Structure formats: C-alpha cells, structure tokens
Amino acid sequence: MYKIPLSELKEKIIATGKITDTEFDGRIKAKINELSGLISEEGAAHIIANELGISLVPPSDAKLKIKEIYAGMRNVSTVGKVTRLFEMREFSKGESTGKVQSIVLGDETGTLRIVFWNDKVNEIKDVKEDDVLVIKDAYVKENNGNKEIHMGDRASVEINPEGETVESVRKTTSYERKSIKDLEGGEDNTEIMGTVVQVFDPRFFTVCPQCNKRVMEDQCATHGKVEPSFSYVMNAVIDDGSGNIRVVFWKNQTNHLLEKNDEQIVEYKDNAASFEDVKTELLGEQFKLLGRVQKNEMFARLEFHAQIVEKASAEEELAKLEKE
Numbered sequence: 001m002y003k004i005p006l007s008e009l010k011e012k013i014i015a016t017g018k019i020t021d022t023e024f025d026g027r028i029k030a031k032i033n034e035l036s037g038l039i040s041e042e043g044a045a046h047i048i049a050n051e052l053g054i055s056l057v058p059p060s061d062a063k064l065k066i067k068e069i070y071a072g073m074r075n076v077s078t079v080g081k082v083t084r085l086f087e088m089r090e091f092s093k094g095e096s097t098g099k100v101q102s103i104v105l106g107d108e109t110g111t112l113r114i115v116f117w118n119d120k121v122n123e124i125k126d127v128k129e130d131d132v133l134v135i136k137d138a139y140v141k142e143n144n145g146n147k148e149i150h151m152g153d154r155a156s157v158e159i160n161p162e163g164e165t166v167e168s169v170r171k172t173t174s175y176e177r178k179s180i181k182d183l184e185g186g187e188d189n190t191e192i193m194g195t196v197v198q199v200f201d202p203r204f205f206t207v208c209p210q211c212n213k214r215v216m217e218d219q220c221a222t223h224g225k226v227e228p229s230f231s232y233v234m235n236a237v238i239d240d241g242s243g244n245i246r247v248v249f250w251k252n253q254t255n256h257l258l259e260k261n262d263e264q265i266v267e268y269k270d271n272a273a274s275f276e277d278v279k280t281e282l283l284g285e286q287f288k289l290l291g292r293v294q295k296n297e298m299f300a301r302l303e304f305h306a307q308i309v310e311k312a313s314a315e316e317e318l319a320k321l322e323k324e
Contacts, residue, residue, distance in 0.1 A: 003071040003142060004056070009045040018052045063134075067109035069149070071142035076149060080105035081166040082131045084307065087231075087250040088121055088212040099213060105133060105149075106169035113148040114138075120151045122211050127159060129252075132166050134158040146189075175290045181242035185295040185302050192304060193288045193312055194240035199279040202234040202254065204269045230266050236282065238289065238304070247289060247304045256309040257287070286312035 004012075014021055024045075031044040039047075049056055058064055063077045084104035091098055101121045103114050114135060116124055127133070138155040140147055151157070158164075175191040183190070206228035207213060208220035215228045234254045238247050249257050254265065258278060268275045290308040295301070 003147075004042065006041050006045060009042060009049070009056070012056060013045065013049050013052070013054055016052070016054050018054065019048075024048070065109040066105070066107050066112055069112065069140055069147060071140050071147045073140040075154075076138050076140055077134070077136045078105070078107075078149070079132065079134050079164055079166065080107045080111075081169055082127060082129050082133060083111060083169055085127060085129055085252050086307065087252070090213060099211070101212075102148075103127065103133075105135070107166050108168050108170055110170050113143075113146070115148055115150045117151065120155070120157075123151075123157050124159075125210060125212055132160050132164050134161050134164055179242040180238070180240045180245050183245065183293045183302055183304070185293050187293040189290075190293055190304075191288065191290045192238065192240060192245070193286065193317075194238035194244070196236050196282045196285050196287065197239045197244060198237035199282050200235040201272055201275055201279075202232045202265065202268060204230050204232045204266070207231045230269065232265060232269075238287070245302055245304050247306055249306050249309065253306045253309050257282075257306075288312050 010021075010024055013019060014024060019027070027048050028041055028044050031047055032039060032041065035044075046056065058068060063079050066078065066080060069076060069078060082103050083106045086102045088099055088101040091100065098118050099121050100118075101116050101124065103116075103124065104111050105114050106112075114133075134157065135149060135151075136156045136158075138149045138151050140149055142148075175189045176187075177191045177193070178187070180192060180194065183192075206215050206218075207230070208215050208223055208226050209229045210223050210226065211220065212231070213220060213222060215226060218225055218228055220226045220228075231251050232254060233251070234249045234257070236247050236249070236257075237244050251262075255261060258265065268278075288310045289304065289306045290310075291304055291306045294303050294305055296303050
C-alpha cells in the first residue's frame with residue numbers, strides 16, 4: 001500500500017464525485033468502528049475507495065507528476081528539471097566500497113530527491129542544473145519523513161530527450177530556520193542565515209572525468225589511467241549573532257557562493273594570491289544557507305554542509321518578521 005497522506009486520499013476520492021466530504025468523514029469513522037479500531041484512517045480510506053470502485057493506482061506506463069509520487073511505489077516514471085546537483089560521495093561498508101550521488105528533480109507540482117547508486121552514478125556524470133530528465137522504472141522510499149526516488153538496477157534515465165520540457169518548478173522542500181547556537185549535529189533540511197566572517201582558500205583535487213571518483217597519480221580505480229579533471233571544496237565561517245559555524249561548500253555550492261563557473265575557479269589553483277581579493281569581497285556578506293549539520297569527529301566540531309546557497313534578502317527577512 002502506498003503511503004499517501006489522509007488529506008490527499010480524501011481529495012482524490014471526493015474528486016471522483018462518488019462521495020461528498022461529509023459522507024467520507026462519516027464512512028471513515030464507521031469503517032474504523034466496524035473493524036474495532038484495528039485500522040488507521042488511511043487504511044479505512046483505501047478500503048472505502050475500493051468499495052466505491054475508485055482506483056488509486058496510476059497506470060503502469062504513466063509519467064507521474066512529482067506530487068503523485070508516494071513512498072512504496074515501484075516502477076515509477078516521471079519527468080522533471082534538475083534544480084540541484086550534489087557531489088558524488090564514496091563510501092565503504094565492511095569490505096565493499098561504493099558511491100552515491102543525488103539530484104533534486106522538480107516540476108510544476110513540487111520537487112524530490114533522486115538517488116543514484118554505484119554504476120548508476122556514471123549515467124549522470126554529464127548532467128547539469130536545468131537539464132530535463134526522464135526517470136523510468138525507479139522505486140520510492142521514505143527517508144526521515146521525506147519521499148525520495150531510488151534508481152535500482154532496472155531503472156533508467158534519459159537526459160534532455162527531444163520533446164520533453166518542464167516550464168516551471170514549484171519548490172516545496174521545507175527547511176527549518178535555526179540559530180547557530182541551537183545546532184546539535186545530525187539535522188537535515190536546516191536553514192541558517194549569517195555573515196561571512198572568515199574565508200579559507202579552496203582545496204583542489206583530481207577526479208576521474210568518467211565517474212567523478214578521486215584519482216591518484218592519474219589512476220582511477222574503475223577506469224585505469226585517465227586524464228583527470230579538477231574538483232574542489234571550500235570552507236567559510238558564518239556568524240549569526242548567536243554563534244558561528246564552519247560551512248563546507250562542495251563544487252556546485254562553491255560556484256553559487258562565488259558566482260563563478262568551473263573554469264574561473266580552477267584558475268585559482270595555480271594562482272592562490274589572486275583569490276585574496278575574492279576572500280576580501282566575501283567578508284561581511286550575508287547568506288541564507290540550506291543544508292545539513294554534521295559533526296566532524298576528527299576536529300570535534302560541528303560543520304554545516306551547504307546544499308543551497310542564496311544571498312540574504314532584506315525584503316524577505318522583513319516579510320518573515322512581519323508574519324511572526
């Protein structure tokens with residue numbers, strides 16, 4: 001059974017015209033009483049839909065809108081625009097190793113995360129933000145209360161296929177604004193806003209151009225000898241008046257922070273002195289950062305890993321205060 005919120009189940013069932021709002025609420029209560037309270041409201045709604053001949057299962061070949069996708073679904077197909085592209089990460093589990101990379105895909109109904117594992121990561125090595133993707137035969141899981149699509153062995157992705165367009169994206173991810181002093185570590189979907197008080201030079205490292213895994217002495221563990229390309233990571237310290245925290249900006253987030261492309265940033269690798277002006281310009285700037293909080297065990301400190309980087313907007317902050 002798909003994990004569909006009761007409010008959406010109700011909306012789908014009433015939209016068929018086979019039952020009114022009041023009748024639906026009454027039948028939910030009656031069905032729960034009939035089954036001696038051994039069923040949830042969502043379970044009762046599914047039973048009522050079945051009794052009314054209402055199918056809540058989309059056709060197997062349908063391309064679903066983001067809002068129509070629920071945890072528990074399999075063989076899901078959808079079309080969306082890439083709104084965020086996260087760095088590929090390598091991991092080890094016991095004696096085996098692997099890699100994982102995520103993107104955020106959106107359409108006019110919302111956004112969600114797409115997770116690519118191991119060999120599937122190679123299929124998106126050339127993907128950029130604003131590319132249109134067609135996802136086929138994937139499955140949907142719930143992670144910390146959020147639904148996300150996972151690309152299994154049967155899943156496939158098409159990049160910018162002819163005839164597929166996404167005109168607009170409704171951004172629905174919910175982030176909770178927190179003061180830096182209240183961060184504990186382990187928080188996801190967290191928003192902070194503060195002033196840049198310290199900037200560190202970017203660190204550069206070589207990666208395989210085919211799979212984005214780190215390479216040593218031009219050797220990729222998967223593809224052998226390669227002509228490596230460069231990736232980078234940058235750190236800064238943000239202060240919001242309640243405290244400060246080191247923020248980690250991986251490649252794409254560094255591009256947003258500095259408003260520069262890959263080629264412009266790589267120029268600083270052999271000319272670190274020219275980056276001093278960039279550091280000076282960043283000091284005192286205010287940013288709204290969305291991401292997750294992690295504890296760096298090596299240095300026994302909290303770090304904020306930025307996923308979305310935006311210049312702070314005075315108008316937006318004033319509007320938020322007025323609402324509060």
